[in-house]
Amino acid sequence: MLKLYTDIEFLTESHRKEVFPLLFDLHYLKNELLFNYYQLVDDASISDVVVFPIDYVRFIKFKSAFNKLQQLAKQYQKPIWIYTGGDYGFSNYIKNSYTFRLGGFDSKLDETTFIMPSFVNDPYSCQLPQGFSSLKKEKEPTIGFVGNAKAGVFKYTKELLSHFKFKFKRTMGFVLADRQTFYPSSIKRAGYLHKLRLSKGLKTNFILRNHYRAGVQTEADKQTSTQEFYNNVFNNAYTFCSRGVGNFSVRFYETLAVGRIPILLNTDCRLPLSDIIDWNKHIVVLDIKKKASLGSQMIDFHNSISDNEFEELQKSNRNLWETHLMRPLYFIKIHDAFLNKVNRNG
Helix, strand or coil: CEEEECCHHHCCHHHHHHECHHHHHHHHCCCCCHHHCEEEECCHHHCCEEECCECHHHHCCCHHHHHHHHHHHHHCCCCEEEEECCCCCCCCCCCCEEEEECCCCHHHCCCCEEECCCCCCCHHHCCCCCCCCCCCCCCCCEEEEEEECCCCHHHHHHHHHHHHHHHHHHHCCCCCCCCCCCCCHHHHHHHHHHHHHHCCCCEEEEEEECCHHHHCCCHHHHHHHHHHHHHHHHHCCEEEECCCCCCCCHHHHHHHHHCCEEEEECCCCCCCCCCCCCHHHCCEEECCCCCCCHHHHHHHHHHHCCHHHHHHHHHHHHHHHHHHHCHHHHHHHHHHHHHHHHHHCC
């Protein structure tokens, strides 16, 4: 069991949306399963880990509380767990700290960074009442996609201005986030989807939006859009997943939750729990740097697995999400992974 010390003054309703996700389950929801692995203590000296209670970017603004926790960790030689949310995330350089974030570039992240999944609700509890079942393998792979993907000068200009706005805020110190080069995600996504649509030997079922979540404004429209999205994932064995503004894809985890097969465009992503999950056994990774076209890479994968392996892969992906990528289960895996990391480092 890991004993955690934090500043409970921040575990209030006003900070609920920015709290460290593990503390959300321990303090707000009081998840009994997690109590077998973690315990909140009120004395830093007996703790195993000091935890910054809310998103680093917010917490650092509370200088007194921030400095106090940092000093306690240093005084008692305790590692610090830091959560940095949002699309970009932030790499801190605090000694003896571990960062939890959604994305980033694998080649630039060190071993003290833990990538978190996007924690999504179980689609079979609301959008897909029919429950999980695997699809039979067809001769041609069927690829689905519902989302924001639009090309054109206007869209490019809009995304470029958004990037310059972020860059200005970062330069002026208004936001804390890692530097990123301009990546017009919806335009690139539209281009890759167009190439797949033109590929012979593929069946595509794409619904392209001009705006995120189809620009919905009412709750009813949101429900309709969400239902259409999950119906598309459920009815297609594969779903195309590529990064957004940040270098990660929420759709990737939604696809696994449905028990389908994500097609991940390789953009130097680091995936969660990569020390214990062999991701090559669960997903298709497409590489734009290869000579083979994206369509050819997709067809090669589809033809490399048997009918039975195809169905078992879907079952395996649903099981992976249930056992490793739901929030409480993820942090149970982190409990063991962290202890192993600490033991390895001496």
